[in-house]
Amino acid sequence: MTTVRVRPHPAPDGDGAPPGDAVFASAWRRRRLTVEERLARGQAARRDAPRSGHGRWEPAPDRPDPVALLEQQARTRVPELLPIRYGRMLESPFTFFRGAAAVMSADLVGTPRSGVTVQLCGDAHLSNFGLFGSPERRMLFDINDFDETLPGPWEWDVKRLxxxxxxxxxxxxxxxxxxxAIVVAGVREYRDRMRRAAGMSGLQAWYEHLEAGELLELVRREVAVRRVGRRDARAQEDMVAKARSRDSTRVLARRTGLVDGELRIVADPPIIVPIEDLARPGTAWEDPAPAIKKLLASYRRTLSHQHHPLEEYRYVHAARKVVGVGSVGTRCYILLLVGRDDDDPLFLQVKEAAPSVLERGLGPSAYRNHGQRVVVGQRLMQAATDIFLGWQRITGLDGVTRDYYVRQFHDWKGSADVDSMRVAGATLYARICGATLGRAHARWGDRIAIAAYLGKGPAFDRAVAQFATAYADQNERDHAAFAAAVAAGRIEARTGT
Structure with a gap:
């Protein structure tokens, strides 16, 4: 397994260690606490941060302009792609919320916290949960986006979800x-899952996972008791079926063609642009293939297996690909490799890893490479991780050195169709996501202290639902301000792309 080296710091109890190291220090502190002491820690936190206090949201008098925060974030992104990002965010308050993790993370800094640190997803909105294939070829449901991961207050992920x-x-x-009712159901499921995890051994909590078969069985039980209709059940079944069809072979058929007898990723600008169309003559990237092969060899050393199937594949082609909403404008590439022949493809995604939006309030990461930060956070939170998950530091096409992480592209990936969800389906999905987030937090955070803080009753559930209502109002105001900035020509938005 790859050795993770963390810069040494003194313990963070008032003597200057950065918050980014808090997860490691809290793990050591936890080993010195009994179960009773951990319970007492969580119960005592209610005095300093009452659970009812989580329901309040008011913007701070000096709250940053949300549009200015997005403009700050854009300074390091690809300029010609920013109108696409803004166009996607302009569509609705929901798409704006998806792209505005930096805005909400700044707002969460002033909210109550119990003082218990976990490894945060950092952007735990409902579209960042879904299906993927494990190395053992099981289909799991889990968090699937860790671009913003950092140690921090567990409440922040719960409130964003x-x-x-x-x-x-x-x-x-x-x-x-x-x-x-939907929000309360999701938060209650988080609380129930955390209380269940508090009674587990360390290994039991670490090995907890949700397989696609269990997910479908849950849906069938909900149909049987008429809490979910057949239409919502079919939506879950379709999600699983579609995910099983999403693999490198499908991408090969949809995204590649033969050029002079060689496989090439087909251009679809501005969404997909082949690497040779981006490379500038007279630079190190004039002929991209040697540079990419060298980088692949370096990336190989960050993988967690000594002997790895990557060694059976050779590089063929690369292209820049626009993905997501919040990620648009970051540098993201797909690489095509082939194994025994052209019918044995492997697609990798190489995605830029910028500093987490959480660092504004929590301090810098303990990792010098933000790609490594993402990889370590994902390995801590996910029940199983992609065997191709690694990181790299690359001097790019523009001569600037940036951090990246690498993963397999489209390996049984699946996500819920939120555009067609009805109340019953959304309620069930909120419960599934809440349980999944609780399981992820319980792997590394002090699950016993968090469970003690949450308690048996619904006080926290109701408070977070109250917060969600108030923050959705804020999100609508921010979206309106964003739309006004577009209308005034302050920023350019390109819709429909």
């Missing part, structure tokens, strides 16, 4: 009562 369901409910036209 809860707010995303409130915003979705408004997008879908659900009543206020239904939206409240």
């Amino acid at each position: 809860a707010a995303s369901f409130e915003v979705l409910g408004r997008e879908r036209g659900f009543s206020p009562e239904d939206r409240h």
Whole structure:
């Protein structure tokens, strides 16, 4: 296994260690605490941060301009792609929320916290959960985006997830009562999963996972008791079926063609641009192939297996590909490799890893390479991780050195169709995401202290639902301000791309 080296610091109890190291120090502290002491720690936190206090949200008097935060984030991104990002965010308050993790992370700094640190996803909105294939070829449901991962207060992930369901409910036209019930169901499931994890051994909590078969069985039980209709059940079944078809072979058929007898990724600008169309003559990237092969050899050393199937594949072609909403404008590439022949493809995604948006409030990461930060965070939170997950530092086409992480592209990836969700389906999905987030936090955070803080009753659930309503109002105001900035020509948005 790859050795992770963390810069040594003194313990962070008032003597200057950066917050980014808190997860490691808290692990050592936890080993010195008994179960009773950990329970007492969580219960005592209620005095300093009452659970009802999580329901309040008011923007700070000096709250940063949300558009200015997005403009700051854009300074390091590909300029010609920014209008695409802004166009996608302009579509609705829901798509704006997806792309505005930097805005919400700045707002969360002033909210109550219990003082218990976990490895955060950092952007735990509902669209960042889904299906993927494990190395053992099981289909799992889990968090699937870790660009912003960093150690921090567990409440931040819970509130971002809860707010995303409130915003979705408004997008879908659900009543206020239904939206409240959906959010409460998701937070309650987080609390129940954390309380269940508190009674587990360390290994039991670490090995917890949700397989696609278990997910479908849960859906069938919900149909049987008529909490979910057949239409919502079919949506979950379709998600699983579609995910199984998404692999490198499918990408090969959809995205490649033969050029002079050689496989090439087909251009579809501005979404897909072949690497040779980006490379500038007279630079190290004038002939991209040697540079990419060298970088692949270096990336290989960050993988967690001594002997790895990557060694059976050779590089063929690369292209820049626009992905997501919040990620648009970051440098993201897909690489095509082939094994025994052209019918044995492997697609890798090489994605830029910028500093986490959480660093504004939590301090810098303990890792010098942000690609490594993403990889380590993913390995800590996911029940199983891609065997191709690694990192690299690359001097790019523009001569600037940046951090990247690498993973397999489209390996049984699947996500819920949020555009067609009804109330029952959204409620079930909120429960599944809440349970998944609880399992991820319990792997490394002090699950016993968090469970003690949450307690048996619904006080925290109701408070977070109240917060979600207030923050969705704020998100709508921010979206309106963003739309006004577009209308005024302050920023350019390109819709429909």
